[in-house]
Structure formats: structure tokens, C-alpha cells
Amino acid sequence: MKKFLNDVEHMLTESLTGFATAHSDLVEVQFDPTFVTRKQKAQNKVAIISGGGSGHEPLHAGYVGAGMLDAACPGQVFTSPTPDQMLAAAEAVHAGQGVLFIVKNYAGDVMNFEMAAEMLPFEHATVYTSDDCAVINSTYTTGRRGVAGTVIVEKCVGSLAETGADLAACKTLGEKINQRTSSIGVALTSCTVPAAGRPTFEITDTELEMGVGIHGEPGRRRETMREADAIVADMVAAIVHDFKAKQLPAQGEILLLVNGLGATPLMELYLIYNTAARLLQEKGFSVARSLVGNYVTAIDMAGASITACLLDNDIRRHWDSPVHTPALRWDM
Amino acid sequence: MKKFLNDVEHMLTESLTGFATAHSDLVEVQFDPTFVTRKQKAQNKVAIISGGGSGHEPLHAGYVGAGMLDAACPGQVFTSPTPDQMLAAAEAVHAGQGVLFIVKNYAGDVMNFEMAAEMLPFEHATVYTSDDCAVINSTYTTGRRGVAGTVIVEKCVGSLAETGADLAACKTLGEKINQRTSSIGVALTSCTVPAAGRPTFEITDTELEMGVGIHGEPGRRRETMREADAIVADMVAAIVHDFKAKQLPAQGEILLLVNGLGATPLMELYLIYNTAARLLQEKGFSVARSLVGNYVTAIDMAGASITACLLDNDIRRHWDSPVHTPALRWDM
């Protein structure tokens, strides 16, 4: 394992300190317990708080700022944060209108946020994201994983909260977006958790992992490495299939997010985007909004995910509204 | 080599098509010859054109847009573009006030832009960037390489051009910034040129390449892998030494850019930033502006570069001015 670090113990703290210094106009970080808030705390709105294991940067701390999150709680690498972090963050940013947690649907995140919610002295609600269609949602699983679609939920719910909407409305919008969003990821290499010091899985030069999770969890299938168009075609098919399974309209405007998992060059992401956009268009969807880059990563994994969110006027408007965070910024 | 591609021949075209589609509100791409322009062409200003080998994305095409470049000419991967590209781009964006080329100082880029300039039917000038202080500028070299500092030159000169400043003023600002900017890079792994299909250099798990170029050119020295703080200390020392060699003031406000070379997670970049900012501060510089992320990459290399630009009111103002490009955006 070759990484820029001093000792694994302090890696997260040092990195978060750097993050907070680089963006000291926008955010502040607290330690013991660890959480990130906007520098300029918002008044009189629902407080939107997210969090999860670290290693997915810029998620979530990179999305703290005007128009998006009020606070983020970074856990250890790939390990959900602990309830005391959420409680302290909520204490810091609650502005009288309740707290909405946005939580990626993993057992660990769910339970830690749940315990925080149980102890929270404020009105609160939780939106769980579960956009990963690689994991088939059936009675014998704990449900699908939340992956890159989480960014869309955080952006749009953040925007709605900014308008003074109440907790129930924020939760409703978040759940609607989650319902209209499907993602699937593919890995060409494993990631390496710094504290583990070695790759999470073995994969040869002729294989890929289809449906990989953002923690390097194995996906649907180990498949043969092949040309990008063939890989993307399978990914788009999975998303379209999932849209059907969710009984979403078979056409309409979409937001297309091609997300790098950490080590994939932008040149390849745009190549993936090119094919994905064409195939989705052929299937009747029109790509109305796009985002291409590293938004929800898996440390240093070479790989990418494709996310499609079926827009409506509401979602489009909240996606388009001004945002100013370390990792997502427009019209501000 | 594992990459998302169909065939190496068409990789660049497919990727650029995806890029142009994803950012169709901002840019347009032309092929035969290949160049990228703003969708909304600027009027009555110096046309700022850059270009260079591909593989450094988002440089340069990602910086085409309001407040920055008018056009970019992407060459093959790691190969400078050809003069016909620059001529066609200039033809497309010349707005009556002359053309400024911003060129990274490599033999290939210099000669191709030079030949284009010789054939150009418009008033023109060229700024060469040479911020890489890993290469000692002496009589027996063709001069230092242009690396991540190029982004600062492109941003600020783009801003000045937008005010209607003339060609000479734009060139002067570009050269001033280049003079006040030093960079140094370090590689933990090699990059792989897609058409070559294998890593450019071999490097073991216990080595690093100090002073690496953005094309995987070997650097100053092959060194022993060590903790991040020690690596960063050497890089900062090289920059401070270079500032001295350039007879720049030994204190003042700087813009600190920590740039990922392609495969380095944001968590590590912020950790590097944390140490670099602290050390520069200790040496008497105050970090007034920051940029952390993948801005000038070397395809899929794990590694990072540190760039410091000594600000003055002029540079700071042009750095802060609104910009709206695919890869850099604020206040618009």
C-alpha cells in the first residue's frame, strides 16, 4: 500500500483539518466528536445532516454549505459514524425547525443514525438512500445500498430546506428522489482501506466486478473485462430494468451522473458518459442534466458508477438552484 | 492495463464527445482538426487559447468558458497538438483583438504553437508556463516544464482578457504569474499511456519519484517512500528555494494549489494540503487562496503536486473574478 499518510491513526484528523483550512470560508470542523458544519450557520430552516464512513470524499463533508447540507458526520474509513457525532452536529446546527438525517442504507449507518435519532431532543426525520440497483431488493436482504444518488438527494433536499419548507416536505422530497434514482457501479481494481494496508479484494487484469459497492463490497458478478461500450450497455440496462421494476415512466428527462470511484481518469469518465447518454437517449430518456467526476468515491478504486435520476419540475428546480459547497458549486 | 475504452484509436474522440455533450451549455467541440470553444463566443476581447497533449484532464478543455479560455486544442495523449488545430481554433474564436497562446514549456508544445503562430493571420503573442521547479533551469536544459501552475495563468489571464485588456497586457500578466509560481510533483505510481498499454516506468512499493513530470517523465530522484510530512517538507523546501532563486519576496500571501495527478484520493490531497499550508505559513507565507483536487493530471498516476503562487492585488483580483467552465466555476 502506498498512500500519502503519516500514521493511519491520525490520517482522518489531518485530512479533515486540511479540508477545513482549505475551505475555511465555507466550513468548520470540530473534533471529539467529529463533525463539519457551515461556517455561516443557517437560521430558521430544517437542519439537513448527513454522514457516513470516510473514504467517499467529497461525500459528505464536501457538500456542507449554502444550498446543501448543514452538517456532515464523517466516520472512520468505511465505518459509519457514531451517534454522539450526530447528536453534537444536530446540537450545533439545529435552527428550531427540526433535523433531517440523510442516511445511506447500510446496517451500520442505519443503526447509528437510529440510535442518534432516539436520543435527539429535536423534532427529526430520516431519509434513507438506496439507489444501488446492483443489489436486488428482495425479502432476504436488508435492502439496497445508498451510493452516488445520495448526492442528488442531498443537493435537492438541501435546496428545498433553504426555502423554509418543513421537515415533512423535506423528507418527502428526499424519498421521492431516492425512488426515482438508480445507480450501478463497476470496479476494475480494488480499493485499499489504509488501516488494513492491503486491497480489499483480488482481481486480475482480465476481470471486472460488476455491481461493486462503494466500500469494495463484491457486486453482482465477477465478469470478464471487456470494451467500455459493452460494460456501459450492461450498466444502463440494469438501470432501465430497475426503473421498470420501480414502475417509473419509461421515458422523460433524466439527470445523468457518471461518477468516478477514485482512481479513474476524467477522460475515461467522459467516455463512459458518452456511451451512457447515447444509450439512455435511445431508450427514450432525454439527458437534461449531467454531472461527471469524482463525487462519491471508494478511496482509490479504479472504477465508475452510473446514476440516472428521473427528473420532474420539482427535482429539476432544486437541482438547478444555487449551491456553494467545497465540492459542488454553481450560481453562487 | 485496465481502462474504460473501446479502441485506443477512438478514445480521445469518444471522450471529447462525451465532454462536449455533458457540458453542452458551455462548450462545443470540433473535429478534424480538433478543438474546443465556448458555446457562447466572446466578442471584442483578446482570444485566449491553450492546448497540449491530452491525459491532463480537466486541463485544458475543462477550462474553456466565461472568464477563462476561449478555446483549447487537445493533442493525442501526452502529445502536443498540431498547428492546424491552433489555426482552426484561432479562426473560430478570434474577436478582432488578437490571440494569446498559453503554452506549457515542452519542446513539442513550443514548436507546434510556434509554427501555428508563424502561420497565424492575426496579431498574436505567447505565454510559456514553466512553473516546475523540479527541473533546474540551467544553460544545458531547454528550460523548465509547465505543470499545474498553468491553471493559475489561464484563470487570471482569462479574467484580464475579459476586461478588454490588450494583448500585451495579457501577455505581461501571464508572464508575471508564471514568474511568481513554483510547482513540484511526486509520483507513487506510474501512469499508463493507453496506446502504450503498460506503465511508463517501473516503481516499487518502497519508492517514490520526486520531481516527476505530468507525463510520467522521471524527476529529480528516485527516493525512498516515507511518511507524507517528510515528502511534503521536501516539496515545500524546493518551492521556497525556487522562490529565492527567482528573487521573489520571502513572505507574502500565496495561492496554494494541491493537485492530484489522477489516482490520488481527495483524503490524501487534503492531508498533503494540511502539511503544506502549515509549513509555508511557518516559512512566512500566508495562504490566502486554496485549491485542492485533480486539476492537471497525469492520466492515472497516483501522486500529487504542490504549487504556490505569490499573490499581489492584481493576481488575487483576477483569481477571484467570476469563472464558469466545466472544471472551475465560481460566482457565476
Next chain:
Amino acid sequence: MNSATINHAAAAIRSAILAHEADIECLDREIGDGDHYINIKRGCEAIASIEAELAPLSATDALNKIGMKLLSTIGGASGPLFASFFMGMSKSLKASATMNTLVLAQAFEAGVQAIMQRGKAQAGEKTMLDVLIPVASTFKQLADQGEPTSVITTRLKIVTGEGLESTRNMLATKGRASGLGERAIGHLDAGAKSCQVMIEAVCDLVSSHSQ
């Protein structure tokens, strides 16, 4: 049981976990995300760091404090679950006036039930519960029968091992491995493994004392 015994047990657990780094770590890499060992280790070290604070407390309070500490230290799926275990155990002990093996067995069972509630899981879902549930019921049954400590510890070590082994051929229906379907088959569950290591360590400690 008092806070001194608890600190002893915690130390025994900690060394056992450290000794099993390789096995535990690789299991969570195979069908999880590779952090389970680090999580557990972080928890063990946090408890070691509050040894002095635990010393003056009653067993009930010490267990509760351990639960709270784990809750704010481990994170992940196992954090709230282990926290719930100790808090559940503490609550059960508090309700009881006396302290004996049966009371302890009941407290253990209460702890396991707290895990089941928190995780909304049952036996047979390829989790730590496949070790904990059989251990809890065997423990209570043997304590009920008034078996001597040595019999109980010997038996529990066997049940623990069997529970762990039973996860090998299960489909995972809870936790991170639940997305894997058939691919999880053939792998032991990491949380089950760490529970087995911990329970075995405590059994060995107890039987060495009772000899």
C-alpha cells in the same frame, strides 16, 4: 462479577482479538468491507483506556459505561450492536438483586436480545447472532441446571465454534454481505468470528480462575 472481573475479561478479550487479527480481518474483506477487525480493535482499546474509570463502578454501571463507550467508538454495524449488548446486559443485571451464574446467563441473554432488536435480525441470517443466540440459550440452560463453571465454559466453547461454523453455508440476509446472494456461501461471517474469539477468551479466563 464486579468491575475488576470485567476489566480482566476486557483485557483477555483484547489480547484474543489482537491475536486473531489475520482471520477476522480477512473474513470481512471477503464478503464485507474489510474494517471489522479495525472496528473491534478500536473498541477494545477504548475500553482499555477507561480501565481506571471502570474500576470504582458497580458491575451494572461498568457494563453500561462500556456500552456507551463502544457506541461512541466503534461505529459501523458492529458498534451499535455491541453497545446494545452491554447496555442490555447492564439493564438486566440492574433489575436483579443478587448475582450468580443464572443471573449472569439471563443478563447475557438480555444483551443478545438487545442486539436482535437493534439489528432486527434472527438466527440463521449469517451474523454474529449465529454465535450469540445458541451461546445465550446454552448458557441459560446449563446455569438453570446448576452445572459447574467448568462444564459451562467447556460447553460454551463448543457451541460457539459450532455457531461460527454454521455461518459458512448460510446466505446472508442481514448486514453488508446480504447483497451478495450465493456469493456469500462458503465464507464465515466476520462478526460471528470476532464473537467466537471473545467468548472463547472469556471462557478460558473463567476456567483458569475456577481451577
Next chain:
Amino acid sequence: MNSATINHAAAAIRSAILAHEADIECLDREIGDGDHYINIKRGCEAIASIEAELAPLSATDALNKIGMKLLSTIGGASGPLFASFFMGMSKSLKASATMNTLVLAQAFEAGVQAIMQRGKAQAGEKTMLDVLIPVASTFKQLADQGEPTSVITTRLKIVTGEGLESTRNMLATKGRASGLGERAIGHLDAGAKSCQVMIEAVCDLVSSHSQ
């Protein structure tokens, strides 16, 4: 020399370059950026693709067209340099009324001078010029002396090889390797290698025809 000979030579150069992929490619990886082989190959293929367009042209026009084509195809450092070579050669031929070996040798030298001007480089800087300059002067000298083709080709192949070999122990002071200082020593220059391959191919072609 006419455009048919030029097309033949281009074809011979192309196969020789393709046959030397491994050597050329690895040299530019060692002390450059690894694209030299791809660049040259792209150039060769571009010329092959305009074979039909070159056929009706005079030698002068064909060489100029080749230069223009290379200029818009290769890119990198070698693109403008090879382009300058052919355009320089074309210009020199145009100035001359007749065509013979000496005229050709002068044209070759003019091409090399165009490279020197464009690249602002001399012999001894570890570039393609370390092959091209000695080849140009030997070529002119032998042509001046009226040596037969077979003597010229045999001699030029030797000079080419020596020129290439001479780059091994040079410090690079031009091109991408110039940043390397001492580290460039011990490596051949990639552009010198591709020139050696091309010149050798043309010499072989010419001597096979003249036999």
C-alpha cells in the same frame, strides 16, 4: 527520385518502424513520455493513407505534402521536426533544376538544417540530430566524391548506427530528457533510434534496387 520512389520509401520506412515497435517504444518510456513510437507510427500511417494523392505529384510537391501531412498528424516534438525535414528537403529540391545523388544529398542536408532551426539544436544534445547530422555530412561527402550508391548506402548505415550509439552516453540538453540530468546517461535517444531505423530501411531499399 519521383513520387513512386517516395511512396516506396515511405512503405519501407513504415514496415521498419512497425518492426521496431518494442525498441523505440521502450526508449521513450525510459527517458521520455512513452509516445514516440505511437507518434511515428501515426505519421507513417497518415502518409500511407495519402499514397494515391502523392502518386501524381512531382518529388518536390510530394515531399512538401508529406511534410504538411506529418505536421498535422504527429504532434509532439517529433512532428514539427519531421515536418520541417520534408518541407526543407522539398524546398531545396525545388531550387535545383536537375536530380542526382548530389542534389539529393544536398536536399537531405537542407532537411536536417530545417530541423536544427526549428528545434534550435545542435549535434551532441542527445536527439535525432545525432543521427541526422553525421548522416547528412557523410552523404554529401560521398556524393561529392561520386561514390556509387552501394558504397553510399553501406557507409550511411554504419554512420547511422554510430550516431545512434553516440547518444547513449550524452547528457540530454534538448527535448523532454533534458530535465533528467545525469539520469539520461546510459539510454539511447528515442528519436535517434527511429531515425536510424528509417534511414537503414531506405538504404536497404535503395541497395536492393541498385543490385
